[in-house]
Amino acid sequence: MDLNQPRLRVKEKMSKINFSGLKKFTVMFVLLFLMALFSFASPYFLTWRNLTNIIIQNTYFIIVAIGLSFVMMGGGIDLSVGYQMSLVGVVTAMAMMVYHLPVWLAVLIGILLGTTLGLINGLIVTSIKIFPLIATLATATVYQGISYMISKANTFRGYPEEFLVLTKGKVLGIPLDVLITLFVIILVGFVFSESVFGFRLIALGGNEEASRLSGINTRKIKISIYTICGFFTAVATMVMISKSNTTNSSFGPGTEFIALTAAIVGGVSFMGGEGNIPSLVAGVFLLAILGNGMQLAGWGTYAQFIVRGTILLGAVAFDEYQRSQKSKIRTKY
Amino acid sequence: MDTEYIVEMKGICKSFGGVQALRNVDLELRRGEIMGMVGDNGAGKSTLMKILSGAYLADEGEIYIDGVKAHIQNPHDAFNLGIGMIYQDLALFNNLDVARNIFIGRELVRGPFKLLMDKKNMYKRAEEVIRDLRVDIKSPKMNVARMSGGQRQMVACARAIAFESKVLIMDEPTAALGVTEANKLLGLIRNLKDMGLSILLITQRIPDILSIADRVFVLKGGQRQDILEVSKVSLDDVVTMIVKGKDHNGNQTPEVDYKSFG
Numbered sequence: 385m386d387l388n389q390p391r392l393r394v395k396e397k398m399s400k401i402n403f404s405g406l407k408k409f410t411v412m413f414v415l416l417f418l419m420a421l422f423s424f425a426s427p428y429f430l431t432w433r434n435l436t437n438i439i440i441q442n443t444y445f446i447i448v449a450i451g452l453s454f455v456m457m458g459g460g461i462d463l464s465v466g467y468q469m470s471l472v473g474v475v476t477a478m479a480m481m482v483y484h485l486p487v488w489l490a491v492l493i494g495i496l497l498g499t500t501l502g503l504i505n506g507l508i509v510t511s512i513k514i515f516p517l518i519a520t521l522a523t524a525t526v527y528q529g530i531s532y533m534i535s536k537a538n539t540f541r542g543y544p545e546e547f548l549v550l551t552k553g554k555v556l557g558i559p560l561d562v563l564i565t566l567f568v569i570i571l572v573g574f575v576f577s578e579s580v581f582g583f584r585l586i587a588l589g590g591n592e593e594a595s596r597l598s599g600i601n602t603r604k605i606k607i608s609i610y611t612i613c614g615f616f617t618a619v620a621t622m623v624m625i626s627k628s629n630t631t632n633s634s635f636g637p638g639t640e641f642i643a644l645t646a647a648i649v650g651g652v653s654f655m656g657g658e659g660n661i662p663s664l665v666a667g668v669f670l671l672a673i674l675g676n677g678m679q680l681a682g683w684g685t686y687a688q689f690i691v692r693g694t695i696l697l698g699a700v701a702f703d704e705y706q707r708s709q710k711s712k713i714r715t716k717y
Numbered sequence: 718m719d720t721e722y723i724v725e726m727k728g729i730c731k732s733f734g735g736v737q738a739l740r741n742v743d744l745e746l747r748r749g750e751i752m753g754m755v756g757d758n759g760a761g762k763s764t765l766m767k768i769l770s771g772a773y774l775a776d777e778g779e780i781y782i783d784g785v786k787a788h789i790q791n792p793h794d795a796f797n798l799g800i801g802m803i804y805q806d807l808a809l810f811n812n813l814d815v816a817r818n819i820f821i822g823r824e825l826v827r828g829p830f831k832l833l834m835d836k837k838n839m840y841k842r843a844e845e846v847i848r849d850l851r852v853d854i855k856s857p858k859m860n861v862a863r864m865s866g867g868q869r870q871m872v873a874c875a876r877a878i879a880f881e882s883k884v885l886i887m888d889e890p891t892a893a894l895g896v897t898e899a900n901k902l903l904g905l906i907r908n909l910k911d912m913g914l915s916i917l918l919i920t921q922r923i924p925d926i927l928s929i930a931d932r933v934f935v936l937k938g939g940q941r942q943d944i945l946e947v948s949k950v951s952l953d954d955v956v957t958m959i960v961k962g963k964d965h966n967g968n969q970t971p972e973v974d975y976k977s978f979g
Contacts, residue, residue: 591811600821
């Protein structure tokens with residue numbers, strides 16, 4: 385009798401599991417598991433107030449993560465988003481508080497600035513042809529430096545009421561920033577699944593050289609995705625500084641890590657070409673619930689960093705495992 | 718314009734840095750013929766074909782399609798002129814299904830400003846192409862990452878001919894295939910010829926060329942040696958031409974006879 389037979393059968397069955405289908409729902413299952421876990425650990429976790437707080441506090445993370453997903457699905461990376469937020473934040477705040485420009489004009493300047501910073505990233509990545517990781521790490525430092533130079537390390541607070549409406553205003557009882565986030569989720573989900581641009585972007589992330597040989601202008605798409613990322617980062621910045629009613633140059637940095645982790649946990653492949661918006665949003669909430677739940681359960685705030693880092697490592701390892709499975713299937717034939 | 722040749726390449730030169738890959742190469746492809754492209758490694762076969770498909774730009778030379786001078790600056794220009802190419806690595810997208818692989822770069826569109834994909838018609842048309850090719854692909858929704866080498870080759874084929882292509886270039890299509898799958902592919906190439914396509918077939922397997930091609934184009938060191946009529950040459954003649962080439966007067970150097978093995 386071959387004692388290895390049952391083990392081999394299990395292995396065979398395992399190899400038949402469609403992991404890409406499983407991956408789509410993994411983040412949802414983990415999210416539900418964490419909610420169940422924290423509801424036992426703390427009686428305050430599963431209350432309406434706490435859950436709505438989690439949603440309201442994370443709107444700008446979702447918008448940044450969605451912006452970043454354009455770049456990541458196209459096979460790139462943008463480590464500068466947090467520092468873009470720092471620069472856009474202080475420029476918008478100074479336009480309102482120091483130069484006393486009308487709120488609409490200050491917001492417009494901020495959005496245009498963010499879009500331009502994204503465009504600069506795109507131009508650098510495509511023109512100098514260096515790794516996006518290094519290129520955006522360099523621009524991140526530059527953006528932060530400019531932010532501190534402009535703000536002179538000052539803090540700006542007490543924005544005009546018209547600007548605070550962005551987060552304090554409600555439509556049908558729903559905060560305006562939640563509605564903006566919902567609109568962004570639906571719009572971008574539609575772009576990825578229905579538009580020619582979304583299709584070409586996913587193809588570019590899957591195989592850049594094949595995209596070029598298919599007649600796609602890969603440079604144009606690459607520049608576009610960094611620019612779009614800059615635009616959404618600027619929108620998120622408006623929500624962030626309106627929510628806090630204050631800003632300085634240290635507001636923003638660190639967001640890139642949460643957005644990146646959420647995107648990867650939400651199934652956006654680190655190597656590009658894969659991902660979907662509902663899972664990405666679930667990824668943001670997974671990290672948020674983890675932080676909130678650990679705090680309520682009294683497991684310590686600092687432990688969150690360890691857990692977040694471990695989750696990022698686990699998600700990247702899972703992504704890599706899936707890729708190796710796919711290539712194994714191809715070699716088998 | 719109704720000329721004898723569907724493709725004419727005249728005086729094509731191409732260098733990569735200090736390396737001259739092609740020197741003053743002429744090529745004429747007749748309508749509805751299969752032309753084998755042979756030569757040693759580095760002879761310039763793939764480079765010449767990549768110039769025709771728009772992947773590379775020639776340093777010098779002219780290209781005529783249907784007797785009209787063509788300006789092929791990129792792969793999109795070549796597609797628009799009815800030239801499709803299947804690259805050696807197939808250039809497929811493992812993250813996409815069959816239909817999306819076929820239509821990438823030439824999507825069927827709908828809606829305002831043609832910004833949206835007409836997915837329904839794309840899948841319908843992909844199914845038709847697969848059916849016309851009579852290949853073993855069950856559904857256009859299959860992911861190519863999970864396909865066999867032969868099936869992936871068929872997808873690349875479907876992509877190259879899905880848009881009323883007139884000329885199909887195939888770069889080493891049988892190189893990674895087993896005997897059965899290679900034979901199936903050669904059958905498919907014959908079908909494509911019957912459908913009216915003119916085919917340029919790069920391969921190292923000379924017996925394949927002798928079994929399906931009408932003529933053989935021989936390149937050596939980036940220079941055209943000759944175009945041979947398959948019905949008038951043997952395997953040994955082709956091998957000899959590949960290895961020795963021609964002398965300055967255009968005659969084959971006679972002192973050594975190369976024999977093929979097997």
